[in-house]
Amino acid sequence: MPRIWTSEQLRYLADARELHVSAPRGGGTPRTWVPIWVVVVDDSVFVRTWYRRETGWYGRAAASGDAWIRVADDSVQVQVTAVGPRESDAVDAAYRVKYGTAAASSMVSDEAVASTLILTPVSDPGASGTDTLDP
Numbered sequence: 001m002p003r004i005w006t007s008e009q010l011r012y013l014a015d016a017r018e019l020h021v022s023a024p025r026g027g028g029t030p031r032t033w034v035p036i037w038v039v040v041v042d043d044s045v046f047v048r049t050w051y052r053r054e055t056g057w058y059g060r061a062a063a064s065g066d067a068w069i070r071v072a073d074d075s076v077q078v079q080v081t082a083v084g085p086r087e088s089d090a091v092d093a094a095y096r097v098k099y100g101t102a103a104a105s106s107m108v109s110d111e112a113v114a115s116t117l118i119l120t121p122v123s124d125p126g127a128s129g130t131d132t133l134d135p
Contacts, residue, residue, distance in 0.1 A: 023060035039094035
């Protein structure tokens with residue numbers, strides 16, 4: 001059952017320059033950690049890819065609806081839900097503020113906006129051994 005982010009987790013994610021994500025392999029086991037950009041808007045955590053494709057972290061996470069992220073020293077399993085352009089204005093603004101207008105330009109393109117995912121924690125940090133996850 002999805003949980004809500006704690007204030008500490010949200011603060012960490014809002015301040016983090018990069019987030020490390022791992023999407024599942026075909027059998028459900030995690031793959032290698034990949035650094036991506038992350039923003040927090042109204043206590044929700046959003047990620048995008050600048051180049052949408054069926055492979056890589058984005059394709060695997062979007063297809064399975066699952067991923068793991070590192071929050072501080074913990075690995076947290078998250079539910080991945082495509083939201084596309086539904087909240088694009090606020091998410092675009094958050095990318096521009098956090099990363100700068102020039103740097104964020106590829107993350108606010110129409111293609112990137114269409115790839116917007118919201119991450120919802122499935123487990124608390126440390127629950128079910130997720131804190132030892134090392135894909």
